[in-house]
Amino acid sequence: MSFYVGLVHYPVINRKGETIASAITSIDLHDFARLCRTYDIVKCFIITPLKDQHELAKRLLSHWCEGVASVTHPKRAQALETIVLAYSLEDALEEIKNLEKATPQIWATSARVRNHGKTISFEKARKLLADPTFPPVMLIFGTAWGLAEELFERAEYILEPILGKSSYNHLSVRCAAAIIIDRLFSGRDPNEMKRED
Amino acid sequence: MSFYVGLVHYPVINRKGETIASAITSIDLHDFARLCRTYDIVKCFIITPLKDQHELAKRLLSHWCEGVASVTHPKRAQALETIVLAYSLEDALEEIKNLEKATPQIWATSARVRNHGKTISFEKARKLLADPTFPPVMLIFGTAWGLAEELFERAEYILEPILGKSSYNHLSVRCAAAIIIDRLFSGRDPNEMKRED
Numbered sequence: 001m002s003f004y005v006g007l008v009h010y011p012v013i014n015r016k017g018e019t020i021a022s023a024i025t026s027i028d029l030h031d032f033a034r035l036c037r038t039y040d041i042v043k044c045f046i047i048t049p050l051k052d053q054h055e056l057a058k059r060l061l062s063h064w065c066e067g068v069a070s071v072t073h074p075k076r077a078q079a080l081e082t083i084v085l086a087y088s089l090e091d092a093l094e095e096i097k098n099l100e101k102a103t104p105q106i107w108a109t110s111a112r113v114r115n116h117g118k119t120i121s122f123e124k125a126r127k128l129l130a131d132p133t134f135p136p137v138m139l140i141f142g143t144a145w146g147l148a149e150e151l152f153e154r155a156e157y158i159l160e161p162i163l164g165k166s167s168y169n170h171l172s173v174r175c176a177a178a179i180i181i182d183r184l185f186s187g188r189d190p191n192e193m194k195r196e197d
Numbered sequence: 198m199s200f201y202v203g204l205v206h207y208p209v210i211n212r213k214g215e216t217i218a219s220a221i222t223s224i225d226l227h228d229f230a231r232l233c234r235t236y237d238i239v240k241c242f243i244i245t246p247l248k249d250q251h252e253l254a255k256r257l258l259s260h261w262c263e264g265v266a267s268v269t270h271p272k273r274a275q276a277l278e279t280i281v282l283a284y285s286l287e288d289a290l291e292e293i294k295n296l297e298k299a300t301p302q303i304w305a306t307s308a309r310v311r312n313h314g315k316t317i318s319f320e321k322a323r324k325l326l327a328d329p330t331f332p333p334v335m336l337i338f339g340t341a342w343g344l345a346e347e348l349f350e351r352a353e354y355i356l357e358p359i360l361g362k363s364s365y366n367h368l369s370v371r372c373a374a375a376i377i378i379d380r381l382f383s384g385r386d387p388n389e390m391k392r393e394d
Contacts, residue, residue, distance in 0.1 A: 027224055162379070172228045177372075183379070186359075
């Protein structure tokens, strides 16, 4: 099974529930790149239809991957090489399809339960991802107030929300992604978890 | 058991291994506050000896907790109320001691194993934290290139490093904290983990 991450800037919703294109946050690129590199996820798609946002992201990436910073901070360059800019989710899926010679599934994430029929637990997700015959998966995260409804409709599965210890449910997308990727890929596989004491 | 988080800006090390005071990153305050609020951790100490950094942090907090933003983004204010500014680790520990009427233990975090004798696994840590008779714990995270050596010497325990799936080991402090807090406090307690299938 091949696994990809997508950070979606369009279509996402704002705090009024309207569909918008959000701006790229430079620290998201760094944090997602470092996270993906740590968990051996080779590509993280940054998805935005806005040309000026692509230009901005390219400048940021070239600063870290080509300039003086690539010498002083080689580990950061190594992480940022996982970042791929895409104009749309379709473009990203097409790129995965070409690489994998198989149609990827979209898995969505949300801070709340959206569609019970599609919701899967982290345990179930770990099991599917551990199956080498499973199709490629593109796990998508929403910036701003989260993914637009149409993406949940297109998704094959929606991961269960992270439940902390309180009713507060507003992690940053950086922290939510870190927790989700760790829950999906940390050393403990479902069988190991049963053996732990 | 009572649990506190500390984000240390001094003493930490820079990429040359020198002890420095790092600058506050505003997004750290937001991300740590949201993370602590989600996992019901009531206080997150931001530790820096620099007065101008306290002024900066106070301005940021008042913008979100008192200004227009507190009306438009009430959930952010609710999270940022967990943030407490402290001039030193000693000041933060003293505050905890006064609140808890007990001397807190320092638990340190690191991206690599520092001192085998003090290193504990997440499983062991979860068990200690689940014991209501355990002393208060202050879990500290280092900004910049990590906590200075003296803090590992003072710590009661050092949490085992997060191991991802690759040899790359450079998560942002925000993402590392999210993963660590989730591993310590997510719904699955050590006994539940054994029962899962």
